[in-house]
Amino acid sequence: MTPSRTDPADGTAPHASHARPGSPRAARDWERARSIARSCAGQPLPAVPRTLADALGHALAEPLVALTDLPSFDTAAMDGWAVAGPGPWRLSGAGVLAGEEPGPLAPGTAVPIATGAPVPPGATAVLRSEHGAVDPGQDLLYDRSPGPVCAGRDIRPRGQECRSGEPLLPAGSTVTERVLGHAAAAGYDRLTVHRRPSVELLVLGDELLEHGVPRGGRVRDALGPLLPPWLHGLGAEVIGRHRIADDLGPLREAVRRSPADVVITTGSTAAGPVDFLHDTLRSVGARLLVDSVAVRPGHPMLLAELPATADGRARRLVGLPGNPLAAVAGLVTLAEPLLRHLGGHRDPGPVRLTAAAALPGHPCDTRLLPVFTAGQEVTPLPFDGPAMLRGLALADALAVVPPGGVVAGATVEVLELPGR
Incomplete structure (x- = not known):
């Protein structure tokens, strides 16, 4: 297709610098290009249930809400004795360990207790082990702390962290390792998250080597190793990485057949003798949204809407320049906002x-x-x-x-x- 002089996304006229030779489209302002990449994603991908083990890196599709009070019972914050009322206290029982459910504690008595164990009903405080002295002859516990043992000392009260039904994290939050731990502590076995956008990476260029030192006028492929883990960190699922020769036919077929939500290419974005990406996009009926950005390095980057898949799913293509740092500039300018929005992630503040x-x-x-x-x-x-x-x-x-x-x-x- 031949790009028009107005942007198909918003109808605004582009400005004049860095127009691709033979093309009427001029470079986009950097902020505007990122805005187009974000908005062209439309709605985030559908919500899906995932086990905690599989939810890492996804975005929450609904708020994380406490399923119970945390802690769900009064808990000893220190090793020592649970005590009832003022001391000294008569020792009672063999002690309370984490995971046990203790019986009530009578006034004037104490029982050994471990950190994290439930505080017995009737206990008013926990006396730390270093603050207590036991008279074995009388089976009595004495307080040796600097001040009186006030009610609630060294007890984590039920609901101190949150109450059942309280919002913990908003929708759009990225599920990090820390979020997984928080969700597990709150009682979750599964999370409702947005599906990761699928990405197929097409690395273009006959000059690229996959092994060894650069030689014979050829250079090592740096983007093949660099981009997949970076894309995964942006919330994408990389479903394929392919080397494509500098040939219009193979590139056109790879773009036309790709099932990915987002196709990412490296190289071929300018107007050199073997830069076939623009011809490929015209031949498959793509719609250019961004064709060059006023940014250095990386200005010959592009963003296009591809024809939908057979089942009606929308597809996009991000064309990154072939030079490595220029490709990274294209990644953070166009691919990052597109992928984060598709995956339902909240926009980070500047x-x-x-x-x-x-x-x-x-x-x-x-x-x-x-x-x-x-x-x-x-x-x-x-x-x-x-x-x-x-x-x-x-x-x-x-x-x-x-x-x-x-x-x-x-x-x-x-x-x-x-x-x-």
């Missing part, structure tokens, strides 16, 4: 930090610059060319540098990188 040194910018475009963060400050890293990954490997964030750059001491938005 993170703004202070530039510890000047952050160089492009004269006209947004620049995504690898940076190292320390406290509330960011420092730029070297080796930030579009074909380089050395700076990215050292970075824990990408600074979103506006045209013209950022002076030292000014604030700048940062995109946190996985694994930080």
Whole structure:
């Protein structure tokens, strides 16, 4: 298809920089491109039930609500003795362990108790083991603590953390390891989450090597190893990764036949002699939403709607540039907001930090610059060319540098990188 001069998503006219040769479509502003990627996803994918073991990385499709009070009974916070009333106390019973259900405690008596054990009915406090002294001859327990044993001391009362029916986490929260533990403590065996968007990765380029050092004019494929775990961290399910030759036919068939919710390609987004992605999209009847973004590195990235699958599921394609750092720029610009919205994840709020040194910018475009963060400050890293990954490997964030750059001491938005 031939792209029109207005955006099919919102009807707004594009601005003039970085138009692809032979195409009337101009580069999108970086923020606008991310907004289009987010909105073109439509509604999140359907909700599905998952066991706790299978829910990791999904987004909650409904709020997580407490199924019981937590703790569900008064609990000893320390090892020691459960005591009833003021001391000294006559010792009674063999002790209470976690997992047991104790009988009542009479006034003036005490019973040994372990941390996490239910407090017996009638107990008023727990006396820590280091604060108690036992007279074995009289079978009495004396208080040696600095102050009086007030009611409730070292008892975790029922419902201290939450009450049954209380909302714990909102819908859209990502199920992390911490959330799994919280859900299990609250009594859940299964969670209702959004289905992960499926992704098929097509790595394009005859020049790529899968093994060994670069040689014979060819380079190692860095994106094949880099992208699948990154995509998984964004909530996607990578259902396939394929090498595709620089040939229109195989690329067209791979795009046409893909069952994935999102097809991601690397390379072939510009207008070089073997860049066949635009021709492929025209031949399969795709609808271009973003064709080049005013960002460096990575401006020749694209986003398209593909024809739906036979069962009516919508499909999208994100075209990433072939240079590694440029591809990462495309990933965080277009793929990340698309995949997170499809998966039902809440949008993270912007993170703004202070530039510890000047952050160089492009004269006209947004620049995504690898940076190292320390406290509330960011420092730029070297080796930030579009074909380089050395700076990215050292970075824990990408600074979103506006045209013209950022002076030292000014604030700048940062995109946190996985694994930080």
